[in-house]
Amino acid sequence: xxxxxxxxxxxxxxxxxxxxxxxxxxxxxxxxxxxxxxxxxxxxxxxxxxxxxxxxxxxxxxxxxxxxxxxxxxxxxxxxxxxxxxxxxxxxxxxxxxxxxxxxxxxxxxxxxxxxxxxxxxxxxxxxxxxxxxxxxxxxxxxxxxxxxxxxxxxxxxxxxxxxxxxxxxxxxxxxxxxxxxxxxxxxxxxxxxxxxxxxxxxxxxxxxxxxxxxxxxxxxxxxxxxxxxxxxxxxxxxxxxxxxxxxxxxxxxxxxxxxxxxxxxxxxxxxxxxxxxxxxxxxxxxxxxxxxxxxxxxxxxxxxxxxxxxxxxxxxxxxxxxxxxxxxxxxxxxxxxxxxxxxxxxxxxxxxxxxxxxxxxxxxxxxxxxxxxxxxxxxxxxxxxxxx
Numbered sequence: 234x235x236x237x238x239x240x241x242x243x244x245x246x247x248x249x250x251x252x253x254x255x256x257x258x259x260x261x262x263x264x265x266x267x268x269x270x271x272x273x274x275x276x277x278x279x280x281x282x283x284x285x286x287x288x289x290x291x292x293x294x295x296x297x298x299x300x301x302x303x304x305x306x307x308x309x310x311x312x313x314x315x316x317x318x319x320x321x322x323x324x325x326x327x328x329x330x331x332x333x334x335x336x337x338x339x340x341x342x343x344x345x346x347x348x349x350x351x352x353x354x355x356x357x358x359x360x361x362x363x364x365x366x367x368x369x370x371x372x373x374x375x376x377x378x379x380x381x382x383x384x385x386x387x388x389x390x391x392x393x394x395x396x397x398x399x400x401x402x403x404x405x406x407x408x409x410x411x412x413x414x415x416x417x418x419x420x421x422x423x424x425x426x427x428x429x430x431x432x433x434x435x436x437x438x439x440x441x442x443x444x445x446x447x448x449x450x451x452x453x454x455x456x457x458x459x460x461x462x463x464x465x466x467x468x469x470x471x472x473x474x475x476x477x478x479x480x481x482x483x484x485x486x487x488x489x490x491x492x493x494x495x496x497x498x499x500x501x502x503x504x505x506x507x508x509x510x511x512x513x514x515x516x517x518x519x520x521x522x523x524x525x526x527x528x529x530x531x532x533x534x535x536x537x538x539x540x541x542x543x544x545x546x547x548x549x550x551x552x553x554x555x556x557x558x559x560x561x562x563x564x565x566x567x568x569x570x571x572x573x574x575x576x577x578x579x580x581x582x583x584x585x586x587x588x589x590x591x592x593x594x595x596x597x598x599x600x601x602x603x604x605x606x607x608x609x610x611x612x613x614x615x616x617x618x619x620x621x622x
Contacts, residue, residue, distance in 0.1 A: 258508065267440065276436045278311070279465040282451060285442060289452070290459030291554055296466060299592035300323065304332035304427070306462035307455045311438055315343040325350055330425025336434045336454050339395055340469075352429040353404040353422055358397065376445050379410040384453055392416050392444030394434035408453070430454050438467075499522060541597065542602040543584050549606045552615045572612065573605040 274280040279295045286293035291307075301308065301319045308325070314490040316322055329335045339356070341348065376392040387412060399416030409426065410419035421430040431452060436447045457463060479486060546569075551557045554568050566577040573580070583598040583605075 237318060270439075273368070278467055278469065279309070281440065281442045282309075282437050283465065285448060286457060287453070288462050291457050291461040291463050293465070295464045296464050299466070300464065301325070301328050301333070301560075302462040302464050302569050304328060306464065307334045307336065307457060308466065309437075309455065310335070310337045310341060310466045310584075311380075312340040312467045313330045313337070313342065314468060315341055316347045319598075322347065326424075329427035329429060332426040335431070336430045336432070337412050337522065339398075340435055351604055352402075352424060352431070352437050353418060354400055354402045354431045357401050357416075370416065377412055377415070379412050379417070380407065380443065381408075381410055383408040383421075386449070389433075389450055389453075390445040391418075391436055391450055392447060393436035393441045394432075397432060400431060400433050410450075421454075428456075449457060466493070490501050538587060539599055539602075542599045542606075546559075546584070546602045546606045549609050553609050570606065573600065573608045575608075 250406055251268060266273055269275070277283070277294075277295050283293040283295065301324065301411050308328070325335065326396075343349075376390055377394055377396065379389050379391055383406065391410070395418075396412070396415045398419045400418065401416070402420055404422045407423060408419075408421040408430070409417050418433040420432065421428055432450075434458075435441060436444065437451050442451060444450050449459075455463065547557075550569060550572065554572055557565065557568060561566055561579075562581070566581045569575070569580050570577040579601060583601045586595060586598040
């Protein structure tokens with residue numbers, strides 16, 4: 234047997250040994266892998282507890298704003314800034330003191346000790362004993378067995394609790410869950426006519442309700458009963474800016490949209506004129522002359538108007554009365570009287586008017602001068618072309 238064949242046999246033997254070892258130390262088993270959340274369950278952290286509450290006969294809803302139920306209802310708060318707004322903080326406090334049931338988990342955020350002073354519950358860091366010269370690298374347990382105080386059960390197996398801290402209160406305890414080596418991990422105290430329950434963990438959000446006795450803990454913590462109204466509040470999942478703007482300011486958006494639509498409609502192209510065309514009217518020359526004269530009288534230019542009327546009469550008379558320009562005052566007035574048929578004294582008074590420039594006498598004088606001028610023209614027109622009457 235050559236060395237080459239011996240080498241191949243050794244390799245084959247090693248491969249068979251490896252395959253045999255893998256076959257003996259390998260087994261097939263079914264494992265359940267949770268599918269990714271879809272739909273509302275992917276966006277609503279309280280989707281499971283909402284469905285669970287409704288199955289128990291309660292009315293549950295997740296509120297993005299601060300819409301409190303009646304004082305006989307329940308409010309569950311998670312990932313909430315307690316003292317971010319003094320107004321909403323005061324509203325929740327007044328609601329609890331009037332009889333409401335408030336449940337908060339360890340994700341409650343407070344920049345001050347306002348919640349501790351009001352509720353009397355505070356969280357303390359628990360010191361873990363360590364062996365000298367060693368490091369505590371073991372992660373905390375995922376589930377705990379907790380002893381109940383003030384309830385019908387003796388113990389709960391709860392998942393999602395925090396063992397690095399514990400709860401403490403100086404007030405009378407109505408209900409609590411303790412772990413001998415971790416202190417209180419859930420506690421309820423009275424505040425006014427209502428109650429405040431704090432859970433040192435987040436055992437109810439997302440899929441947490443499915444763990445161990447978490448569902449029983451939810452019932453015990455909220456004291457939920459058929460017909461109760463329970464509201465869930467959280468600031469960990471925010472609506473988009475556009476969604477918030479529509480929720481809080483939809484009347485403004487509606488008004489602005491209406492104004493914009495009307496503006497576009499008003500400035501848009503039309504298929505016809507804005508209104509029917511009005512009939513154009515022209516002023517006659519006589520109306521223009523009368524209007525100009527009335528305007529001159531109204532603004533105090535009567536001297537020029539009277540002088541123009543007198544000059545027009547004299548010029549017309551000079552054209553049609555023989556030697557009119559060489560006649561003296563009385564003779565000239567007699568010639569005008571013969572040519573027009575008006576009295577000589579009236580014509581003289583009208584030509585030499587010196588009274589008030591705003592009186593009715595001035596108007597009458599100007600009218601007389603214009604009438605005399607027209608009569609001279611009419612008489613000479615008839616004599617030239619013959620009488621048509």
